[in-house]
Amino acid sequence: MSDIILGIESSCDDTSAAVIEDGVLLSNVIASQEVHKAYGGVVPELASRAHELNIVPVVSEALSRAGVTPADLSAIAFTRGPGLLGSLLVGTSFAKAMGLALDIPIIDVNHLQGHILAEFIRQKGVEPREPSFPYLCLLVSGGNSQIVRVDNPLHYQILGQTIDDAVGEAFDKCSKMLGLGYPGGPVIDALAKNGDPLRFKFAKPHIPGLDYSFSGVKTSLLYFVRDELARDPDFLEKNKEDLCASFQKTLVDILLDKLVKAVRQTGITEVTAGGGVSANSALRERLETEGRKRGWNVYLPERKFTTDNAAMIAIAGYYHYLAGERTSLDAAPVSRLADF
Ligand code: KG4
Secondary structure (H helix, E strand, O other), rough: OEEEEEEEEEEOOOOEEEEEEEEEEEEEEEEEEEHHHHHHHOHHHHHHHHHHHHHHHHHHHHHHHHHHHHHHOOOOEEEOOOHHHHHHHHHHHHHHHHHHHHHOOOOHHHHHHHHHHHHHHOOOOOOOOOOOEEEEEEEEEEOOOEEEEEEOEEEEEEEEEOOOHHHHHHHHHHHOOOOOOOOHHHHHHHHHHOOOOOOOOOOOOOOOOOEEEOOHHHHHHHHHHHHHHHHOOHHOOOHHHHHHHHHHHHHHHOOOOOOHHHOOOHHOEHHHHHHEEEEEEEEHHHHHHHHHHHOOEEEEOOHOOOOHHHHHHHHHHHHEEEEEEEEOOOOOEEEEEEEO
């Protein structure tokens, strides 16, 4: 009999449900929440309310696209954290109620582990290309910037992480301050395509070890633009493409400097990326070219699996399921990684 896992993701502003059968994806449905656009960032209370509205239709759509009924499910995997508490509560409570009603196990998943394992989502008709263990994952999203050593699907170790803002936050905050739109990453990525990445230079941090810092470079861009605007009120309008390209290049340089160091220190040349920022064109291109130059094997998730999605939660849950892990019904969601 096959193992059919329903995955549920509700950690931030996307409500998602996915079904996998023996590790192969049958469906992945994502309802993004447009309500936050007007505020230039995610409003937690609005996010939880939207999850409440979305969760039932999203789960039933995922089941129907997969061609399975609730009775076919072997287990339900859900994101327990880290993330927004109110949002996580919706997915967690839903998973518990459904698990209880169907009398099947529930399995809690760390959201970050989902991103780390996104490479292992198998799809029908797509030749799998998966890293071998151990590998390094550059995990870059709106809430995290980490270099993670992954020894097997269930064991990983954070080698370095941001000491302040996440790289996605740097994209989002700068885009917001410059009036370019939200979320900032895709906007800056698109504008940068027509810009000169070498035109402007921004301060890079000097942080020891494998940790990151992104708040200084963000401030450097904002002060620079403020000073230029005082001289020429049209500065931003005239230079936004070059500004975006130069800013994006600086962020990618910072990410790569530490990744190169991590490869050198560990001797691990299997390299993956995950999280929303791993959709960034400049970052993907640079990972490919560095990989070719340095003899790394680079694996990049398809763009649809970089941002929050339940397929990655289902695959992570599947590995926990195979290992015999089950979650008790009194498990509570956690907002911080440290509490996991
Ligand atoms: O993993 P994710 O969907 O969720 C959370 O962190 O919760 O990542 C979202 C982040 C946002 O900061 C967004 O601006 C960024 O990923 N992002 C990008 C791109 N697409 C999404 N950043 C740079 N370039 C992109 N193309």
